[in-house]
Amino acid sequence: xxxxxxxxxxxxxxxxxxxxxxxxxxxxxxxxxxxxxxxxxxxxxxxxxxxxxxxxxxxxxxxxxxxxxxxxxxxxxxxxxxxxxxxxxxxxxxxxxxxxxxxxxxxxxxxxxxxxxxxxxxxxxxxxxxxxxxxxxxxxxxxxxxxxxxxxxxxxxxxxxxxxxxxxxxxxxxxxxxxxxxxxxxxxxxxxxxxxxxxxxxxxxxxxxxxxxxxxxxxxxxxxxxxxxxxxxxxxxxxxxxxxxxxxxxxxxxxxxxxxxxxxxxxxxxxxxxxxxxxxxxxxxxxxxxxxxxxxxxxxxx
Amino acid sequence: xxxxxxxxxxxxxxxxxxxxxxxxxxxxxxxxxxxxxxxxxxxxxxxxxxxxxxxxxxxxxxxxxxxxxxxxxxxxxxxxxxxxxxxxxxxxxxxxxxxxxxxxxxxxxxxxxxxxxxxxxxxxxxxxxxxxxxxxxxxxxxxxxxxxxxxxxxxxxxxxxxxxxxxxxxxxxxxxxxxxxxxxxxxxxxxxxxxxxxxxxxxxxxxxxxxxxxxxxxxxxxxxxxxxxxxxxxxxxxxxxxxxxxxxxxxxxxxxxxxxxxxxxxxxxxxxxxxxxxxxxxxxxxxxxxxxxxxxxxxxxxxxxxxxxxxxxxxxxxxxxxxxxxxxxxxxxxxxxxx
Numbered sequence: 001x002x003x004x005x006x007x008x009x010x011x012x013x014x015x016x017x018x019x020x021x022x023x024x025x026x027x028x029x030x031x032x033x034x035x036x037x038x039x040x041x042x043x044x045x046x047x048x049x050x051x052x053x054x055x056x057x058x059x060x061x062x063x064x065x066x067x068x069x070x071x072x073x074x075x076x077x078x079x080x081x082x083x084x085x086x087x088x089x090x091x092x093x094x095x096x097x098x099x100x101x102x103x104x105x106x107x108x109x110x111x112x113x114x115x116x117x118x119x120x121x122x123x124x125x126x127x128x129x130x131x132x133x134x135x136x137x138x139x140x141x142x143x144x145x146x147x148x149x150x151x152x153x154x155x156x157x158x159x160x161x162x163x164x165x166x167x168x169x170x171x172x173x174x175x176x177x178x179x180x181x182x183x184x185x186x187x188x189x190x191x192x193x194x195x196x197x198x199x200x201x202x203x204x205x206x207x208x209x210x211x212x213x214x215x216x217x218x219x220x221x222x223x224x225x226x227x228x229x230x231x232x233x234x235x236x237x238x239x240x241x242x243x244x245x246x247x248x249x250x251x252x253x254x255x256x257x258x259x260x261x262x263x264x265x266x267x268x269x270x271x272x273x274x275x276x277x278x279x280x281x282x283x284x285x286x287x288x289x290x291x292x293x294x295x296x297x298x299x300x301x302x
Numbered sequence: 303x304x305x306x307x308x309x310x311x312x313x314x315x316x317x318x319x320x321x322x323x324x325x326x327x328x329x330x331x332x333x334x335x336x337x338x339x340x341x342x343x344x345x346x347x348x349x350x351x352x353x354x355x356x357x358x359x360x361x362x363x364x365x366x367x368x369x370x371x372x373x374x375x376x377x378x379x380x381x382x383x384x385x386x387x388x389x390x391x392x393x394x395x396x397x398x399x400x401x402x403x404x405x406x407x408x409x410x411x412x413x414x415x416x417x418x419x420x421x422x423x424x425x426x427x428x429x430x431x432x433x434x435x436x437x438x439x440x441x442x443x444x445x446x447x448x449x450x451x452x453x454x455x456x457x458x459x460x461x462x463x464x465x466x467x468x469x470x471x472x473x474x475x476x477x478x479x480x481x482x483x484x485x486x487x488x489x490x491x492x493x494x495x496x497x498x499x500x501x502x503x504x505x506x507x508x509x510x511x512x513x514x515x516x517x518x519x520x521x522x523x524x525x526x527x528x529x530x531x532x533x534x535x536x537x538x539x540x541x542x543x544x545x546x547x548x549x550x551x552x553x554x555x556x557x558x559x560x561x562x563x564x565x566x567x568x569x570x571x572x573x574x575x576x577x578x579x580x581x582x583x584x585x586x587x588x589x590x591x592x593x594x595x596x597x598x599x600x601x602x603x604x605x606x607x608x609x610x611x612x613x614x615x616x617x618x619x620x621x622x623x624x625x626x627x628x629x630x631x632x633x634x635x636x637x638x639x640x641x
Contacts, residue, residue, distance in 0.1 A: 149580060149594075150578075157601040242583065260466070
């Protein structure tokens, strides 16, 4: 009571902290109520543990020796729970190694897309209606208007397929959708009072964009990014399937699938398991994405 | 009677002109993009063009002659404008792989892609709209759960996996009844077999690719239809219609459905684009001789003129799709103005 002024300020700060805490808790509680999303999250965590521990778990190294005597062993063969491939390598080991590319491509590609999409979207939205906005959006539209797989195969083939190229190109071809979302957010946020207030106080354009407006547009960015990770994984698998994946000894699920096509009759398991792995991973990401969307903002439902 | 109608027509005409004029800068950027991508190739596109002429590589004099012939000695901007200029006159260059004009290669492939995707779109709409409506009307029922689960599955399942599964599980076990690749059995023609068997043969070949495309394409549309219908069902006018004592069927199909269809139109443009893009994979799985397959072969054989033209063609197809959607939108929803 001696210094009421100070106390009020401190209390306000504490309250602010408490509110932030409870906001995250609220989010976690809402997310936890969504059974599918939680199941998806658990599956993903398991998959990532497998990918990280690949050198420990996989019974054969990445560059396993070709063993033609043991080719096309069916699933359930002792030592080869999922069977062996056309070169006699253990399919389960190949899939464990393959999980590394398939699981990292989603995040890296999304990182690139979020970075580009946010940058372009915020600049365009902030300067909405000006020539910068028009030019940036026209470029986004032009990329968007080329069917994405035409663009992907061409760019990847021209640059030569490598893990790095594939991840970056998937990211570069998928930012326009994010840019539209961010731009839309900016167009509405830049009219708000808090923006006007900071501008009046002399904040620079860059400061306004990145410190004041962008933090308010984070929720839709996160949601749309999570939902697109699945798409990135499918794209990588599709590229590998078309023979435009990372070259051996690198291995991904899509690549195993691609090879399996020639041995459909002798060894259908070669096609079945990697496809199932992609399916489950993408499904899990989509469930988690939907869960995040609903938990972040119930109103954001499509 | 006459003047207002005329006004509508000129309004539409102005809207169309504006929309089409807007496409020009977009197309220009697309040409820049596709030309630019080719310049990214290590050693430039010329390395590829020249190596396609098998023995030319070892003979410097002949190589120089080819460079001159294809105009590869000119500065890049000159090459770009020549390429665009030729295209404006309908000349898309030659395919180094097929040894044919690009126009002929694409002209032969395009109808096949359109055929496949036309039937796909037809099926996707006629299945997903009723599914979405049923799902929304009986929200949280067993039917709704099954529909939603199928939609999730279709979104996550890689199309090439579903396709391969079908080839293995259906076609290979059908004793040749269901073909796994191609668009028609060679030799089956109207003259000797009659139109009925030609039609049956074509349908047989489309069966598997259609199934895969429809399974993958259904999902987003069904989910949109469901959520849009749910939204509309909560509207006041639906409650009013019910309060008037109208039959539930009338309420749903006459009052609600019409309004719920609008958002579906909005996502249709994107659906078309993803179908065209997805054809690269589908046509590859089933050896369907369309532009998706041409695109892949061009990329594999470094057939740059074809690659550039295919990207452009894809963009034009998508833009036409968006334009049709816009026209439909204005036509369906009187609240939307032309400009």
